Amino acid sequence: MSGPSTYEPKSGFTRWLDKRLPILRMAHDSFVAYPTPRNLNYWWTFGAILTLCLIAQIVTGIVLAMHYVPHVNLAFDSVQRFRRDVEFGWLIQPMHAVGASMFFLAVYIHMFRGLYYGSYKAPRELLWILGCIIYVLMVATGFLGYTLVWGQMSFWGATVITNILGAIPLIGPEIQVWIRGGAAIDQPTLNRFFSLHYLLPFVIAGVVGLHVWALHETGQNNPTGVEVKSKADTVPFTPHATVKDLFATALFLILFATFVFFMPDSLGDPANYVPANPLQTPPEIVPEWYLLPFYAILRAFDFNIGPIDSKLAGVLAMFASIGVLFILPWLDTSRVRSMRYRPIAKQFFLIFVIACLALGWCGGQNPGRILAQSGPYRATLNWVEGGNVVQRDFSAPSEQQFDDAAAAMRQTLVGEGAEMTMVSRENATDAHAMAVMGGTHQSRTITAGTGEELEVMVQEAKNEIGLAAPFYSVDRQTPMTFTVTRLSQIMTFYYFLFFLVILPILGLRERPDRVPDTIAKPVTAEGGA
Amino acid sequence: MAEAAGNAHVGEETTRRDFIYIAGASVAAVGVAATAWPFIDQMNPAADTRALSTTEVDLTVIEPGQQIKVMWQGKPVFVRHRTPDEITAAVRDDYANLKDPEHDADRIKQEDGQPGRPEWLVLQANCTHLGCIPTFAEGTFHGWFCPCHGSVYDTSGRIRSGPAPKNLYVAPYVFLNDTTIRIG
Numbered sequence: 001m002s003g004p005s006t007y008e009p010k011s012g013f014t015r016w017l018d019k020r021l022p023i024l025r026m027a028h029d030s031f032v033a034y035p036t037p038r039n040l041n042y043w044w045t046f047g048a049i050l051t052l053c054l055i056a057q058i059v060t061g062i063v064l065a066m067h068y069v070p071h072v073n074l075a076f077d078s079v080q081r082f083r084r085d086v087e088f089g090w091l092i093q094p095m096h097a098v099g100a101s102m103f104f105l106a107v108y109i110h111m112f113r114g115l116y117y118g119s120y121k122a123p124r125e126l127l128w129i130l131g132c133i134i135y136v137l138m139v140a141t142g143f144l145g146y147t148l149v150w151g152q153m154s155f156w157g158a159t160v161i162t163n164i165l166g167a168i169p170l171i172g173p174e175i176q177v178w179i180r181g182g183a184a185i186d187q188p189t190l191n192r193f194f195s196l197h198y199l200l201p202f203v204i205a206g207v208v209g210l211h212v213w214a215l216h217e218t219g220q221n222n223p224t225g226v227e228v229k230s231k232a233d234t235v236p237f238t239p240h241a242t243v244k245d246l247f248a249t250a251l252f253l254i255l256f257a258t259f260v261f262f263m264p265d266s267l268g269d270p271a272n273y274v275p276a277n278p279l280q281t282p283p284e285i286v287p288e289w290y291l292l293p294f295y296a297i298l299r300a301f302d303f304n305i306g307p308i309d310s311k312l313a314g315v316l317a318m319f320a321s322i323g324v325l326f327i328l329p330w331l332d333t334s335r336v337r338s339m340r341y342r343p344i345a346k347q348f349f350l351i352f353v354i355a356c357l358a359l360g361w362c363g364g365q366n367p368g369r370i371l372a373q374s375g376p377y378r379a380t381l382n383w384v385e386g387g388n389v390v391q392r393d394f395s396a397p398s399e400q401q402f403d404d405a406a407a408a409m410r411q412t413l414v415g416e417g418a419e420m421t422m423v424s425r426e427n428a429t430d431a432h433a434m435a436v437m438g439g440t441h442q443s444r445t446i447t448a449g450t451g452e453e454l455e456v457m458v459q460e461a462k463n464e465i466g467l468a469a470p471f472y473s474v475d476r477q478t479p480m481t482f483t484v485t486r487l488s489q490i491m492t493f494y495y496f497l498f499f500l501v502i503l504p505i506l507g508l509r510e511r512p513d514r515v516p517d518t519i520a521k522p523v524t525a526e527g528g529a
Numbered sequence: 530m531a532e533a534a535g536n537a538h539v540g541e542e543t544t545r546r547d548f549i550y551i552a553g554a555s556v557a558a559v560g561v562a563a564t565a566w567p568f569i570d571q572m573n574p575a576a577d578t579r580a581l582s583t584t585e586v587d588l589t590v591i592e593p594g595q596q597i598k599v600m601w602q603g604k605p606v607f608v609r610h611r612t613p614d615e616i617t618a619a620v621r622d623d624y625a626n627l628k629d630p631e632h633d634a635d636r637i638k639q640e641d642g643q644p645g646r647p648e649w650l651v652l653q654a655n656c657t658h659l660g661c662i663p664t665f666a667e668g669t670f671h672g673w674f675c676p677c678h679g680s681v682y683d684t685s686g687r688i689r690s691g692p693a694p695k696n697l698y699v700a701p702y703v704f705l706n707d708t709t710i711r712i713g
Contacts, residue, residue, distance in 0.1 A: 160660060183582075192572065
């Protein structure tokens with residue numbers, strides 16, 4: 001793509017350098033003369049924005065490491081001290097914390113851009129896969145860094161995530177102990193997380209280098225998805241793309257600065273401003289916003305799938321949801337790259353974006369929260385008023401025969417004219433049966449909005465009826481409910497449906513829109529107009 | 530003649546040089562693995578961490594109806610001094626409709642298989658759902674209640690309602706004498 005180099009050293013020194021280390025030539029060819037499609041829109045500026053994010057995280061991170069103490073008793077305080085006492089700590093710590101969120105915001109836009117315009121398709125498969133590797137490294141780095149703060153959410157988040165590894169069959173528990181360096185999250189864990197958190201950004205930088213290399217080999221995709229045909233379809237990277245990237249970066253920095261200066265803590269969980277306490281769990285354990293969709297997928301599996309128990313199924317689905325991105329270039333069978341010319345795929349893509357956002361919302365909610373229900377919770381109390389209570393002890397010959405003996409006892413009592421019977425067991429074989437003889441049947445129906453309210457009201461009703469009834473039978477009717485978990489399940493289903501079914505089949509069946517001749521064919525002559 | 534045939538099939542027949550390649554690569558692979566292992570194994574619990582694997586608890590400070598939380602291997606453990614009412618309730622519910630059926634007598638057993646004492650219940654303090662720490666003497670069964678997702682445990686630490694799949698795990702312990710137990 002790059003073509004022959006057009007770099008011409010101007011001074012004596014650059015000529016000397018060019019013979020020995022053509023680094024300026026490489027920079028010139030990559031960032032000045034590099035031909036970039038002239039129809040790129042602003043969605044293409046996030047590469048530059050992400051570069052800025054990575055540099056900002058590394059610079060602020062190195063500064064933070066100068067003041068951070070990776071010790072369970074000191075870590076939390078050292079972060080607070082940095083923020084309160086160190087010169088400009090109030091600025092640099094939030095830059096790093098907010099920067100993580102901004103980094104993920106930018107990377108998600110960058111990824112959705114690639115999805116929409118088919119930037120993962122041949123010949124850019126490796127470019128896409130390198131991007132996926134960067135994303136996985138970012139998730140790992142983000143998780144490790146969040147643990148270092150050593151607040152309540154750091155500690156319990158790390159506990160839950162390492163517990164997840166324990167779900168792996170056979171070797172899970174060993175891996176869990178190996179990662180933690182002990183039976184629980186403790187000093188060894190914090191220490192190694194610090195080491196790895198310092199290491200991974202440089203690994204990311206290395207893979208970013210490969211990502212950019214691969215990009216410059218294949219050339220950039222563009223909104224039409226049609227490869228550039230001639231030099232007339234491109235402009236030099238500098239000044240055109242450089243200035244556009246700088247402008248977009250400036251806008252992005254306004255958002256960044258708004259968070260850093262006016263609401264530095266708004267993206268974090270309040271529970272993480274409480275020091276880690278292994279003896280107390282925060283009321284709800286949730287990850288940072290950028291991992292919520294995956295957390296929702298993890299928790300969507302509240303049922304066993306054959307031999308795979310629910311916990312492992314959730315773990316597998318969570319890893320698969322990222323893993324599926326790696327094989328995406330071969331899942332999408334469409335020969336049309338950009339969804340601009342794929343009228344049906346475009347709509348499925350929109351639903352996919354909504355599903356991802358919905359998963360993010362679900363991940364932050366209590367999974368049992370009821371979003372809709374078919375009716376109220378209902379309970380019917382039955383009791384007998386005004387009868388005589390008879391108590392009779394009995395024993396079953398063995399533990400196995402207890403149920404039969406109890407049924408026989410009830411039958412006997414009913415035969416003697418009991419209106420209601422009850423059996424309460426003392427131990428393996430002994431029990432006593434109670435029966436109410438005579439009296440009149442009473443019943444009362446209670447309705448309530450939630451299950452907890454119903455239990456309270458049932459208890460109140462029992463207190464009210466009081467001694468008039470020796471015992472009750474309670475029939476509870478639970479309405480059909482639609483919970484956050486159910487919504488997560490539907491959205492998870494669509495997430496995988498999109499990649500594994502819709503994209504492969506739609507690519508073969510969809511009739512794409514016609515690409516205008518002005519785009520499909522070069523209309524300007526080479527070097528003309 | 531044999532030499533001529535060998536030249537005609539260069540690279541197809543196994544030669545002594547192939548053997549050296551394979552043998553050399555195998556030795557190198559073993560060397561790499563042997564070198565890598567110390568760097569992998571260093572992440573496992575260190576000797577001092579392993580040495581902290583038992584905890585002794587003085588029971589005299591816990592009145593009936595109280596519990597304390599102690600740390601064992603970095604994890605919290607409940608030591609509960611049950612009242613006679615709580616013991617009765619626990620034994621009575623041995624035959625109730627349980628999600629993870631277990632008898633109270635089995636849950637107070639010591640690590641060495643000796644029967645425990647009904648008034649002392651020693652349990653790992655993490656909810657079997659996602660590892661939160663349940664609160665004491667709350668919930669319908671007056672055992673424990675997990676605030677995270679609403680699991681309810683009875684006075685024997687058995688799961689009675691909510692999402693948790695298992696009873697609270699029993700911590701391995703033995704009575705050293707009448708007033709001291711060792712966990713682990």
